[in-house]
Amino acid sequence: ILNVEQSPQSLHVQEGDSTNFTCSFPSSNFYALHWYRWETAKSPEALFVMTLNGDEKKKGRISATLNTKEGYSYLYIKGSQPEDSATYLCALRGGSNYKLTFGKGTLLTVNP
Amino acid sequence: ETGVTQTPRHLVMGMTNKKSLKCEQHLGHNAMYWYKQSAKKPLELMFVYNFKEQTENNSVPSRFSPECPNSSHLFLHLHTLQPEDSALYLCASSPSQAGTNGELFFGEGSRLTVL
Numbered sequence: 001i002l003n004v005e006q007s008p009q010s011l012h013v014q015e016g017d018s019t020n021f022t023c024s025f026p027s028s029n030f031y032a033l034h035w036y037r038w039e040t041a042k043s044p045e046a047l048f049v050m051t052l053n054g055d056e057k058k059k060g061r062i063s064a065t066l067n068t069k070e071g072y073s074y075l076y077i078k079g080s081q082p083e084d085s086a087t088y089l090c091a092l093r094g095g096s097n098y099k100l101t102f103g104k105g106t107l108l109t110v111n112p
Numbered sequence: 113e114t115g116v117t118q119t120p121r122h123l124v125m126g127m128t129n130k131k132s133l134k135c136e137q138h139l140g141h142n143a144m145y146w147y148k149q150s151a152k153k154p155l156e157l158m159f160v161y162n163f164k165e166q167t168e169n170n171s172v173p174s175r176f177s178p179e180c181p182n183s184s185h186l187f188l189h190l191h192t193l194q195p196e197d198s199a200l201y202l203c204a205s206s207p208s209q210a211g212t213n214g215e216l217f218f219g220e221g222s223r224l225t226v227l
Contacts, residue, residue, distance in 0.1 A: 004154070034215060043114050044202070046215040089155070093214060099168070100216065102155040 002026055004092050006103035013080050014111050020076045021106040023090030027071035032093040034100065035064055035075055039086045047075075047088075080110040115139040118203050118219035126227050127193060133222045135186040135203030143209040144186040145216065146178060149200040161186060162209040193226045200224075 005024045013019050025033065032051045038044040048057045053068040061078045077084055087105040094101075116137045125131050137144065146158040160168035161180040175197075177189040186203055200223050204216040 032214065036216075036218075041220070043116065043218040043220045044216075045114065045218070049215050091155075099157060100214075101157075104152070104154045 002092055002094060002099075002101040004090060004101050004103040006088075006090055006106050008106060009104065010107040010109070012109045012111060015080060015082060017080050017110075018076065018078045019080055019108065020074050021088065021108075023073045023075070023103055025071050025073075025090075025092040026094070027068055029094045030068045030071075030092070033066055033068075033073050034089075034091040034093065035073070036089040036091065037086050038089055038105070044089060077108070080108075082110045082112050084108060085110045114217050114219065116203060116205055116217050116219040118201075118222050120222060121220065122223045122225075124225045124227065125190065125193065127195070129193075130189070130191045132190065133188040133201055133203075133224075135188075135219055137184055137186075137203075137205040137217070139205055139217060141205035141207050141217070142183050143206045144180060144183070145204040145206075146186065146188050147202040147204060149202060149221070151199075155202065159188075160209060167209060190224070193224075195226050198224055198226045 007022050034049050035047040036044040048064045050066040055066045063076045066073045087107045089105045091100045091102040119134045143162045147155045157170050158172045159178045164180050175192050179187040200221045202221045203219040206216050
């Protein structure tokens with residue numbers, strides 16, 4: 001069983017603040033790292049799929065980095081807005097059967 | 113709108129009832145998944161179907177019975193459930209089970225309450 005850890009569990013920031021959170025995972029048998037954004041009462045939506053060590057991806061104010069050798073990925077949000085409030089999930093595709101294993105998520109609340 | 117539709121959105125059932133959850137995707141994908149989201153737990157994979165064949169059963173109790181009649185439809189048949197089965201059940205699809213990207217497209221989930 002792969003262990004995917006996300007920290008912090010929850011985070012409250014003010015509008016305009018920049019923030020980041022972490023996803024840690026076992027570095028062996030790595031295949032891909034996914035980030036999803038899950039707003040309340042909606043469906044989880046893919047943000048990034050990252051496969052290469054050192055990869056950095058960006059979508060608007062959100063970016064992510066990947067370090068497969070040490071087993072972590074960071075998600076950054078620049079200038080947080082209330083509409084960024086959501087749970088951010090990371091998921092590791094790895095192991096012997098390439099199953100996607102999710103972390104518990106980081107719940108971000110952006111106060112206006 | 114992700115192209116994955118789940119019905120019903122909410123379901124309340126007794127332990128002796130038989131009910132089904134339905135998932136439909138309009139994305140032309142070949143892989144479909146059932147996940148379970150319980151409180152304070154990560155998303156747990158239940159079943160995977162790839163080209164209508166079940167390729168993964170993650171030690172799910174037999175009171176949950178999946179069915180995939182074609183690549184666009186996925187059902188989860190529920191029978192004699194327990195209160196601890198109350199959870200959000202999410203359906204997802206992807207172009208195929210494996211693959212370089214393999215990002216999942218999720219439905220909004222079916223919230224199940226077992227009394």
